[in-house]
Amino acid sequence: MLQMVLQNSISGMAMGLLYGVIGIGVCLFWQTTGLINFAHISSAMLGAYFFYTFHVMWNLPIVIAFVLAVALVALYGILILRGVVYRQIMGRKGGRLEFIVATMMLNIFLLNLTIVLWGGVPYPFPNIFGSPMNPLRIGGITIQHHSLWVLGFTVALVIGLNYFFKRTLTGKALRATAQNKDTASLMGIGVEKMTALSFAMSTGVTAIAGILLAPIYFVSVELGGGIIGIKGFASAVIGGLTNPFGALVGGLLIGLTENFSVFYISSSYRDVITFVLLVFFLIARPQGLFKKM
Amino acid sequence: MNILETKGLTKSFGGVTANSDLDINIEKGSITGLIGPNGSGKTTFINVVSGVHKATSGRVIFNGQDITNFDKHKIARAGIARTFQTIRLFERLSVLETVLVARHASFGAKIWDAVFSTPKLKMANAREEARAKELLEIVGLGKQHYHQMGNSLPYGYRRSLEIARALALEPSLLLLDEPAAGMNREEFNFLQDIILNVKQQGITILLVEHTMELVEAVVDHCVVLNYGQKLTEGPFCDCESDPRVIEAYLGKEEAEC
Amino acid sequence: MQRRKIGFLIIALLVVLYPLVIGDSYKVYIMNRSLIHAIIAMGLVTQVGFAGQISLGHAAFYGIGAYTTSLTVLKLGFPIGLGFLAAILMCVIFSVFLSVPSFKLSGFFLSLTTIAFGHIVWVIIVNWQSLTNGPLGVFGIPGLKLFGIKFNNTHYYYLLVATIALLYLFIKRITNSFIGRAFMAMRDDELAAECSGINTRNFKLLAFGISAGFAGLAGAFYAHLSGFISPESFVFAESTKFVGMAVTGGLRHLLGGIIGAPIVTFLPELFRFPGWETYYMMAATFIILMIVVFMPDGLAPLFEKGFNKIFGERDDVKGGSSE
Ligand SMILES: Nc1ncnc2c1ncn2[C@@H]1O[C@H](COP(=O)(O)OP(=O)(O)O)[C@@H](O)[C@H]1O
Ligand SMILES: [Mg+2]
Numbered sequence: 001m002l003q004m005v006l007q008n009s010i011s012g013m014a015m016g017l018l019y020g021v022i023g024i025g026v027c028l029f030w031q032t033t034g035l036i037n038f039a040h041i042s043s044a045m046l047g048a049y050f051f052y053t054f055h056v057m058w059n060l061p062i063v064i065a066f067v068l069a070v071a072l073v074a075l076y077g078i079l080i081l082r083g084v085v086y087r088q089i090m091g092r093k094g095g096r097l098e099f100i101v102a103t104m105m106l107n108i109f110l111l112n113l114t115i116v117l118w119g120g121v122p123y124p125f126p127n128i129f130g131s132p133m134n135p136l137r138i139g140g141i142t143i144q145h146h147s148l149w150v151l152g153f154t155v156a157l158v159i160g161l162n163y164f165f166k167r168t169l170t171g172k173a174l175r176a177t178a179q180n181k182d183t184a185s186l187m188g189i190g191v192e193k194m195t196a197l198s199f200a201m202s203t204g205v206t207a208i209a210g211i212l213l214a215p216i217y218f219v220s221v222e223l224g225g226g227i228i229g230i231k232g233f234a235s236a237v238i239g240g241l242t243n244p245f246g247a248l249v250g251g252l253l254i255g256l257t258e259n260f261s262v263f264y265i266s267s268s269y270r271d272v273i274t275f276v277l278l279v280f281f282l283i284a285r286p287q288g289l290f291k292k293m
Numbered sequence: 294m295n296i297l298e299t300k301g302l303t304k305s306f307g308g309v310t311a312n313s314d315l316d317i318n319i320e321k322g323s324i325t326g327l328i329g330p331n332g333s334g335k336t337t338f339i340n341v342v343s344g345v346h347k348a349t350s351g352r353v354i355f356n357g358q359d360i361t362n363f364d365k366h367k368i369a370r371a372g373i374a375r376t377f378q379t380i381r382l383f384e385r386l387s388v389l390e391t392v393l394v395a396r397h398a399s400f401g402a403k404i405w406d407a408v409f410s411t412p413k414l415k416m417a418n419a420r421e422e423a424r425a426k427e428l429l430e431i432v433g434l435g436k437q438h439y440h441q442m443g444n445s446l447p448y449g450y451r452r453s454l455e456i457a458r459a460l461a462l463e464p465s466l467l468l469l470d471e472p473a474a475g476m477n478r479e480e481f482n483f484l485q486d487i488i489l490n491v492k493q494q495g496i497t498i499l500l501v502e503h504t505m506e507l508v509e510a511v512v513d514h515c516v517v518l519n520y521g522q523k524l525t526e527g528p529f530c531d532c533e534s535d536p537r538v539i540e541a542y543l544g545k546e547e548a549e550c
Numbered sequence: 551m552q553r554r555k556i557g558f559l560i561i562a563l564l565v566v567l568y569p570l571v572i573g574d575s576y577k578v579y580i581m582n583r584s585l586i587h588a589i590i591a592m593g594l595v596t597q598v599g600f601a602g603q604i605s606l607g608h609a610a611f612y613g614i615g616a617y618t619t620s621l622t623v624l625k626l627g628f629p630i631g632l633g634f635l636a637a638i639l640m641c642v643i644f645s646v647f648l649s650v651p652s653f654k655l656s657g658f659f660l661s662l663t664t665i666a667f668g669h670i671v672w673v674i675i676v677n678w679q680s681l682t683n684g685p686l687g688v689f690g691i692p693g694l695k696l697f698g699i700k701f702n703n704t705h706y707y708y709l710l711v712a713t714i715a716l717l718y719l720f721i722k723r724i725t726n727s728f729i730g731r732a733f734m735a736m737r738d739d740e741l742a743a744e745c746s747g748i749n750t751r752n753f754k755l756l757a758f759g760i761s762a763g764f765a766g767l768a769g770a771f772y773a774h775l776s777g778f779i780s781p782e783s784f785v786f787a788e789s790t791k792f793v794g795m796a797v798t799g800g801l802r803h804l805l806g807g808i809i810g811a812p813i814v815t816f817l818p819e820l821f822r823f824p825g826w827e828t829y830y831m832m833a834a835t836f837i838i839l840m841i842v843v844f845m846p847d848g849l850a851p852l853f854e855k856g857f858n859k860i861f862g863e864r865d866d867v868k869g870g871s872s873e
Contacts, residue, residue: 036658088843097604098846101797104790105607105839112832225787227669233662261598268677275666282659283651308769343745365744375745383738385802386731393728394735397748400728402757407727408720421728462747 007141008259014147016255017154018213022232023239023247024157025206030241031178032198035099037081039107040206041229047073047207048111048214048223049118052125062128070207077203078196081106086199097205111225129215146215153212154248157205161244172197178242179292204234227271234278240288249289253277295322295496297342297373298465302351304334304341304521310338313521314351319466324488324498326508326529329518330542335501336378338518339468342374344368344392355466370398373462376455378471378501388454389439392425399424407421424462432487433459449480466497468478473504485510505533517541551789557861565711569704578703581776584815585710586768589717591795591807593764596721598793599801600730601757602737603652604661607668608792611641611762613675613784615769617682620779630694634770641766642759644671649758653751656740668789676781687780693772706775714808717764722804724760733757738755765792798841800848808852814838 022044028253050072054065059257119279130145137143138155164171177184177194185191209232210223217223238253239246254274261273280286297319311334313385319325325333340346342353344365353361362369372419374395383391383485399421406414429439433455443454459467465470469488473481481504492498502508508515510528516533517524519541525532532538569578590608597603618640619633628636651663674683679727682688694701694709701709724730736750744750773779791814799810817837821830842850 034661064609085843092846097598097602097801098842100604100606100658100661101793101801102839103841105797105835105842107833108787108790108794109835109839112835116832158760202722225727227786230662230669231625235660237659266677269673272670272673275670278665279651282655282663286655286659315566341608345741345745364749365741366747366749369745369747377742383735383742385738387735390731390734394731394748395744397728397732398747402728404724404729406731407724410723458746523632 003140004263008263009256010141010143010147012256013252014144014150014255015216015258016235016252017150017248018209018251019228019231019235019254019286020239020248020251021154021157021209021212022206022228023208023235023251024161024234024244025204026236027241027244027247028205028238031088031238031244032174032195034198035086035096036107036233037082037202038100038103038229039110040103040202041226041232042107042224043073043077043112043203043206044213044228045114045221045224047210048125049114050207050218051211052123052214055128056123056126069211070204072212073207074200077199081203082196082199095203098148107224111221114221114224118219120221122218122222125214125219127215129212132215133239146212150153150212153208157208158245158248170197196252198287230253233272234274234281237278237286238281238288240290240292242292243288243290248286259277294321295319296356297499299342300352300354302338302341304337304346304347304352305349307483310521312341312422315377316519317516317526319497320510320514321465321497322492322495323461323513324492324500324510326515327499327501327518328503328505328515328532329376329524333518333541335518336470337521339346339375339470339501342368343373369395369462369464372462372465374462374466375468376452376459376470376472378452380455382451382454384442384444386441386443388429388434388446389422389425391443391454392428393421393462394424394536395458396421396425399463403468407410425457428457428460429454431460431490433483443453449476449483452476452480452484453487455501456491457540460491460496464496464503466499467491467532468499469500470501471503472500473507481507509530518550553862554695557857564705566708566853569707570588575703578707579775580815581812582703582706582710583709583772584812585714586771586775586817587792587795588714588808588811589710589768589771590761590765590792591799591811592714592717592721593761593807594796595799595801595804595806596603596725596733596764596798597761599756599803599806600737600755601733601748602656602740603649603757604657605648605663605677605758606667606759606786606789606793607648607664607671607786608761608765609784609786610668611644611765612769612772612780612788613671613781614641614644615686615766616773617675617769618766618781619770620688620773621681623692624690628773630692633682633774634767637766637770638763639760639856641769641843645758645762646755648762649751649754652754652758660704665786665789668786672781672784672786675784682781685781687778688773689778691777693777707770710771711766718804718808721760729753729756739753781828794838794842798838798848800850803848803850805850805853806848809853810848811847 022238024043026036026040029035047069049070051065054060055062084104089102129149132144135142135144165175173189174194174197176187177191178190181191213223213228235251235254236247238250254277257277258270258274262270295318296407299315299317302312302315303310327338329335337346341348344363347362352359355371355373360371383394400417402414402417406529421423432455433452434453443451445455447544473484476484485507488498512529515529516526517532517538524541525535590612593610596607597605615637619637622628622636623633624632640650648664648667652660654661658686676685683858689739732748732753735746735748740750795814796807798814799808800806818830819832821833
């Protein structure tokens, strides 16, 4: 019994952390723009495909492929998402509605673009995060190497972001911009640059999540079209949207709920429970669990 | 007789108590001025009375009826209309349509009247449009403006349009939140005429205003707020010369400099 | 004025002649599908464009409509007409559940709620196998019949065109009335609308109800037209497609849905050159993306302008409609 609870907790945690990392990307975007990007999850898909291309197709070393993939997605965030979509819509004082619709269409376009560039067939992801065939076994509980990698990446990301926001000048400036653009501008902070930075960080972080998700979902358009993205939004909303680390807690909550509901109720209704959780939070506690960072 | 009475009305936002234990009476048919330095809780008072914010405690009595925390539209239909400190017009509605929005309840028509385009609706349309035009006339918006977008009007006219929309509810109490802010001389004089004209039609007014010239010219009675509390009340000249009031305003200005 | 009448006549003639000229049953079938989508997009124009209440879960209503008519007809022996009514009614009832969150939420939060609603309905359709037959779908849904004649694609086409004309009149009268004004006031500034005496809850219920009813009707048409329904027609991507159609046509234009749906449906076909098969979807979605990003009012205003240019302006279009 205890063993099952532990096993479910560990499996749920790995997935939950990944939802959480996507949620962090959502928060980084919301912080400075007050908007939600419905093409958010396509950054994860692009990240996975770029990494696959660089590492598997072009045989670049893992680290270089990883950095290149994340950087390329961040560049897309700055040049296309911000440079074209955001700039056009906000430039004519378009509303949230327009942004929602435009990013949704961007997502669909990117899905189709991906199909053209890489074909619609999923690629198996190389076992660089350990093979699922020989997991760690500790007293009857199996732990995938992949889960440990996820945990490692998440911890590194949290430490890195925390350092960035609390210790570096740019991070502080970014936080000031998130608080109040006008004040930040008066303080001599380049608001435009900060917005660009937050687009890059949001898409970049999500790309990392995509690379980590690929062993589970394969390198496939499933990554960019499925409901993982909505779960990322849900994590961010539950965490409070203004606090990137809250999103991790939100993600964990979803991951664990999913795993336990599969175990105790039924796998078919897993997503229903997640979405009920989301709607419950939206209605009962729209400000989420955590305060502004 | 008082048209509006608040009893111990309190509103706090987290730690900030924006309205603290306010007992404010507004006499029917009068113009009451509500003044006080920035952040003293004037707008909050209007927001609580009009139902935009829920009161933390205390009561709002309108025409002898307890309306505390009623829904906004119920309060509006009961006869309390308001304008906003920062103008809030409808982005994509014309001047005439903006006023007609507030005539909604007077149409007395149902959705089926719209679907079947019944004579009843046509009559209501004509009647309400005529009334809306009368109201626009009162605030000085003529024919040439009817089909312009509300937000495309010059600043002073936008304020007037807000007043016309409020009057379209045929209110018995009108709450004006800094209507003269940002107006030029000409607009200002015209606003003064509008306010007196509205009073003449028997509508009670609560006027929140920083321009003392306007307050002095139109109000019958004055209430002064400071830090969310009622500092004093009485005729304008008494309030104006009250040393506590002077200190409240000066103290604030010094702090801001 | 005379010239405008000629213009309308020409358009009406084109619409009437279309299936006769095309004659190709499959193309008419695709056109019918797009007209069904147009019904949903018209509902979205009303709800999202006029009333300002976003929905990214309309595939759910489409599905509820399709399943309601299929199951009542097949399992309860309802006549098809009654099945249609049941479909619409069921969707209106479900729309109440979805409008309640909208009393409290708007913008992104509302859109997430509607997405969640769409998914929940979809998962239930897939898993409630005893009722819906799960992923396999429902087979053998009878087609429409009149005087003993089974409807072919051309019959459906005319029925759909007539239905759309009626629905157009319906939303035109509503949006041009005091109700439409309340919708738009609520969309532009909810607080100011409420302080002007508008009970926004009622109008949210109404807006959701209308567009859910439209989607339910569309679902019923789809079920009887195709004879087979399965959950994959009601996934989230369909919801986004419906919104995309409304936006491409023009979210704040009464013709938005009617113009948007066929364009989004047939655009990919335009790019289906030999040797280009892999690119056509990408090209089509790229163009739609460009329309959404660069032309916020969609294509309907262009059509209107073009029409006015050829056939003359309406006399009462500028200034003083009742003067
Ligand atoms: N929505 C709100 N949330 C939090 N604090 C508020 C809000 N509205 C007003 N306040 C606070 O209440 C106090 C009174 O504000 P307000 O009523 O706007 O003053 P006034 O209109 O007299 O300038 C201020 O300290 C203000 O910061
Ligand atoms: Mg104020």
